[in-house]
Amino acid sequence: MVRYKARYLLITIYYPTEPTPSSSNPTLPFTHPSHPSLTKQSLSNLIRDSLALQFGDYGAGAAGNMAVKYFSPATSTGIIKVSRAHYRMLWASLTFIKEVLGRGAVVTVVRVSGTIKKVQIEATRRAKEGIRRAQGVGGEGVGLDVMDVMGDDDDDEGGEGEESEGLVG
Amino acid sequence: MEAEMVGIPPQSKKLQKSSRSLQRITIKSPEYSYFHLKMIFDPPLDTAGLVDAITWRTTLTNSLMQYLGVVGSAIRIDILHTEGEEAVLRLPTVDMVKFGAAVSGFVGTSEGRSIGFKTLGSSAFLMGLIGRAREEDIWDGFGN
Numbered sequence: 001m002v003r004y005k006a007r008y009l010l011i012t013i014y015y016p017t018e019p020t021p022s023s024s025n026p027t028l029p030f031t032h033p034s035h036p037s038l039t040k041q042s043l044s045n046l047i048r049d050s051l052a053l054q055f056g057d058y059g060a061g062a063a064g065n066m067a068v069k070y071f072s073p074a075t076s077t078g079i080i081k082v083s084r085a086h087y088r089m090l091w092a093s094l095t096f097i098k099e100v101l102g103r104g105a106v107v108t109v110v111r112v113s114g115t116i117k118k119v120q121i122e123a124t125r126r127a128k129e130g131i132r133r134a135q136g137v138g139g140e141g142v143g144l145d146v147m148d149v150m151g152d153d154d155d156d157e158g159g160e161g162e163e164s165e166g167l168v169g
Numbered sequence: 170m171e172a173e174m175v176g177i178p179p180q181s182k183k184l185q186k187s188s189r190s191l192q193r194i195t196i197k198s199p200e201y202s203y204f205h206l207k208m209i210f211d212p213p214l215d216t217a218g219l220v221d222a223i224t225w226r227t228t229l230t231n232s233l234m235q236y237l238g239v240v241g242s243a244i245r246i247d248i249l250h251t252e253g254e255e256a257v258l259r260l261p262t263v264d265m266v267k268f269g270a271a272v273s274g275f276v277g278t279s280e281g282r283s284i285g286f287k288t289l290g291s292s293a294f295l296m297g298l299i300g301r302a303r304e305e306d307i308w309d310g311f312g313n
Contacts, residue, residue, distance in 0.1 A: 056238030058267070092240070 007087035008069070008119040010111040011094060013076040017104035034073040035101050043078060044068045046100060050093040063090040069116065075127065079119050087112070196293075202262045205290040205298040206272065207255045211283040218254045225256050228284060232275035237267060244268060255289065262293060 014030040044067065052060040063086035071078035082090045094107045111122045208220050208228065225248050233242040246268075247259040260268055269291060277284040290298045 052238065054238045054240050056234065056236045056241055058237050058241070058270075096239075 005084040005114070006081050007084050008113050008116050009080045009082065009087065009091065009094075009109050010113075010119045010122055011078050011080060012108050012110055013078075013100060014106045014108065015076075015100075015103050016106055030106075031076065034076045035103075036073050038071070038073050038101055040068040040071045040078075042101075043071050046097065047080070047090070047094065050097050051090065054093045054096050055089055059086075059089055059093065062086045063093070066090055077123060077126075079116065079123070081116070084114075199262055199293040201259050202265045202291065202293045203249075203295050203298055204258045204260065204265075204268070204272075204288065205255065205301070206258060207287045207289050209254070209285045209287050211285075214254065214282075220251065220254050220256070222248050222251050222256075224279075225251060228275075228277060228279075228286075229258075229272070231277055232271050232286070233268070236271035236274065241267065241271065257295075257298065265291065 012031075013034060015032040016030045018032055020030070047066070047068070048060065048064065051063055055063070063082055066080060066082040069079045069081050080090070080094075091109055091112075094109060097105065097107050099105055100107075110126070111119055113119045113122075208225070210218075226246075229246055230242050233244060237244070244260060244264045244267075248256055249259050250257040269288065272286045273288065275284075275286060290301045292298055
């Protein structure tokens, strides 16, 4: 039985065209919370549109078997699952995204892994790092509920004992 | 085209003089490949059908854009020669398969006509495209 191999991409959405709010953390430039209407479904539609535009019918079909496993509008961080054979095509179409819900945006892939567990670990590590830096600089807490990064679904984690490739952005 | 001398077997000194004029050259990975396409129309064009290079360019771009998107439409296609409803194109060998797929499955419309492509031949060498017209004659007599 041939196993279905996937890749999990940890992404962050930045909004570099917007002025940094005075209350935000100077050590985390360009980070803005996304609009609450940017849900997993709407982000998935955005990505599929980009895939169809950049890579046509072929791309939409090949990498279309993708799912947004997690997305938090507060931290603009998300996890996308895509088949291993076409993850670079999906990565490229993420790179080509210019705006999200009318705001100029940049989508960066922070980490790629074969298991969702490693990606989750990386996401919590980055969140903690952000808090640590914020507290170190300002002396005050960031005030964001960043520890609630892994609130929801933890599916298909059990059967995937695969190797992971580390790509730290 | 880059040519490499590959695996010329060692020759005995006796034969070397006479076989000096014979060389074996292997071209491993040609940079470009060539396509011979025909544009087909439904309903067909008038008997003196002529398709200019601009129509070729726009129709090819449309077919690539549909199947392969913006990235696919950036495939470098050179229109080497157009004649009647046929054209000879050159494109990078790495894009050959995808281009072939895009062109085969394309259906477009223009001025009330449906447009499609028929691949008359494809080859890594221009010479491989000529002399193929007779292949069509195989089907003469069937279904007539």
